[in-house]
Each structure stands twice: as C-alpha cells, then as structure tokens.
Amino acid sequence: MKYILLLYAFILLAGCGTTTSSDGSNDEITDPYADPPGYSGDPFAGFGPVTSIRFPADEDSGIEIETPTAVNGPWGVQVAACSSIDAALTLRDTIAAQTDQPVFIDHTGSYYKVRVGSFAISSDSDELRAQLRSSGYPDAWSVQR
DSSP states (O other), rough: OHHHHHHHHHHHHHHSOOOOOOOSTTTOOOOOSSSOTOOOOTTTTOOOOOOOOTTTTTSSSSSOOOOOSSSSSSEEEEEHHHHHHHHHHHHHHHHHHOOSSSSEEEEEEEEEEEEEEEESGGGGHHHHHHHHHHHOOOTTTEEOO
C-alpha cells in the first residue's frame, strides 16, 4: 500500500510542470479601457450634452447653494443651524419671503447655518435681529461670517 501511495504522488507531481500551454487564441494583452470585442455602438447615444458635474467626494450633499453676490460686510444674523440641507433650504426660502435682506447658507462642519443680512459692523444688524426675533426666530443672534 505504501508503494501505491508513492506511485500516485509521483504521477501527480509529474503531471504538474512549470510551463503552460495556450491554444493561441488570446496571446495579446487587451486594453482594459477599450470597448469589448465586437462592440461598435456609441455609449453616449441618446444623452444630451454635459452641462454640469458633481463629484461624489464633495463634502456637501451635491445640492448647489447659491450665495447672493451683493455683500456689504461680514456681519449678519444667524437664525438657525440645521443638520440637513433640506431643512436649511426650506428655512432660507421662508425667510427670503419675509425680508429684503440676502439669505445665506454656510456649511460649517456638519451644520448648515442659515444667516440673514450683510453688514459692515455688528451694530448695523441690531434692527434686523429684532425683526427676526419678533417674526418667530427667538434665538436669532448677530454673527460674523
């Protein structure tokens, strides 16, 4: 029995060599970025032109936040710090309908801070802060952007 096992091991090892054989059908290296063999279609057929790109690695949620361009100074009134962009956008739209001041959303850390107005000095925001507090935002406070 001992000899049979040795013979079996010898036959098994003799069949395993260090060279490989090929039938010659796939000897060349193919480009991994090329179209598959036999594909001749346009992968972008039926799609319109690219007008914008959003990168998944961006910190924000991909929703573009428009910041008004007319800025008179760094001071404003912060109304809330929201944990979601949807809540901040809703609040921004609500406040924008109530005042003629620009409304900003600043993304700081994990919060979306809704801030109103743009003033050169802190005391210039006092009237707006009082107006917002009487309009249902009792925690409104002056902040430097």
